Every structure is written in structure tokens, then in C-alpha cells.
Amino acid sequence: MRYRLQLPKMPRIQSDSLRPESVTKERTRRQNPLLNHTFSSIAPRPLNPISNHFDEQGNAHMVDVSQKKTTVRVATASASVMMDPESAEKIRSAQVKKGDVLGIARIAAIQAVKSTPQLIPLCHAIPIEAVSIDFFWENQADAELSELRCEVEVRTSAKTGVEMEAMTAVTVACLTIYDMIKSFDRSSEIRRARLLRKSGGKSGDFEVDSGSSG
Numbered sequence: 001m002r003y004r005l006q007l008p009k010m011p012r013i014q015s016d017s018l019r020p021e022s023v024t025k026e027r028t029r030r031q032n033p034l035l036n037h038t039f040s041s042i043a044p045r046p047l048n049p050i051s052n053h054f055d056e057q058g059n060a061h062m063v064d065v066s067q068k069k070t071t072v073r074v075a076t077a078s079a080s081v082m083m084d085p086e087s088a089e090k091i092r093s094a095q096v097k098k099g100d101v102l103g104i105a106r107i108a109a110i111q112a113v114k115s116t117p118q119l120i121p122l123c124h125a126i127p128i129e130a131v132s133i134d135f136f137w138e139n140q141a142d143a144e145l146s147e148l149r150c151e152v153e154v155r156t157s158a159k160t161g162v163e164m165e166a167m168t169a170v171t172v173a174c175l176t177i178y179d180m181i182k183s184f185d186r187s188s189e190i191r192r193a194r195l196l197r198k199s200g201g202k203s204g205d206f207e208v209d210s211g212s213s214g
Helices: 020-031 085-092 101-119 163-181
Strands: 071-083 130-137 146-158 189-199
Touching (some): 085 146, 085 163, 101 130, 101 163
Antiparallel strands (some): 071 146, 130 146
16 A cells, blocks of 8 residues: 655745845845945035135036236245154264265156146146245254255246145155155154245235244
8 A cells, every 4th residue: 555645835935035136235235334325426515615616516626717917926845854853963963874864855856746737636736936945943952853845936927826835845745754764763753734925816915923832
């Protein structure tokens, strides 16, 4: 006599739930609730821009200077490198193995002026007519650190100013100094990068308060 074994009927499973992709997506949704949220348009909202680097929709753009007058523009900036007195002495006595620290920093500052439009997105590429770089040791008798200050003046005849060129120059010069001495003084610091004065253009002249600490 033959016996037939009857198995209970199993509930039908939707095929989509067996797919690894579906399982992965479901797990991802549970782990990150933001994926279940429907976001509105990410376009910038209209606003009344305070800076002329933004249009009425809040988009960044390069300022139109085509209607401005060409005038002589001058900007001066400074920044300092604070270092151990021993490091300062090595620079003064030309004992840094990499070479002439101030000479190389001077060339770096000039290169930085010419490269500013490539580094600062909304800067105009304008002709540079003159760049002067000076270095000063601002030492105090009781100071624990020696201060080497870099000052850069940039000059042009153009429709926009050269403040960013001067600021970029002193910053890169100080970075170059740090690179030259970091093998024996990694704790040196760059401080007080700021615009000292500027002249020319519709906004007129500016000079930092001599009593400000930077």
C-alpha cells in the first residue's frame, strides 16, 4: 500500500523581497531616515545681498567692473612668523641648509601676487605694475619668541583693487618661511595677516588703526 504525504501550503513570498538589492535598500532606509524624506529644491533663495559678490538670487558671481574708472590702486599687507630665537639666528647668519630663507620667501610673494586669481575664486585677473617686499625683525629684549614680519605693497592701474594680492603675498611668504625652517622649528606660528592700508578706487583710502593688535 502506498502512502502520499501531503505538506501544508506555505504562504507565497513576494519575489521582490528575495532580491538582495531590495533588502539592501530597505536596510539603508532604516539606518538613514533622511533617505525617506523628500527634499525641496536646493536652488538658492532670493535675497538682498550685502556683499556684491552675490546676485539677487544669492548666487556667487564675479563683480562687473566694466563701468568703473581706471585709477592707481595701492595696497599694503603684513603677516608675521613667530619662531624660536635660535631659528631667527640661523636665518640671520645664513645657516639654514635649504638656502636663503628671505630671498626665497621674496620670490614666493611675487609669484603669489601673480597667482591670486587662481587661488581666490572671485578675484579679477588684473595687470600688476609693481610689487615690493620688506622683512623686519620685531624683537623685544624679554620676548620668548622672535618675530619676523613680512610687509608687501602691490601697485596697479586698474578698475579694481589689489588688497587680495597683497594679502595672498604676505601669507605665502610666511608659509615659505615656515617651510624653510620646519625641519628644526615645527612649532613656529604665522600670525597677524592683515591689510595695513589701501588707496585708490571709489571706496577711498583705508589705513588700519595703529593701536589695534591685529
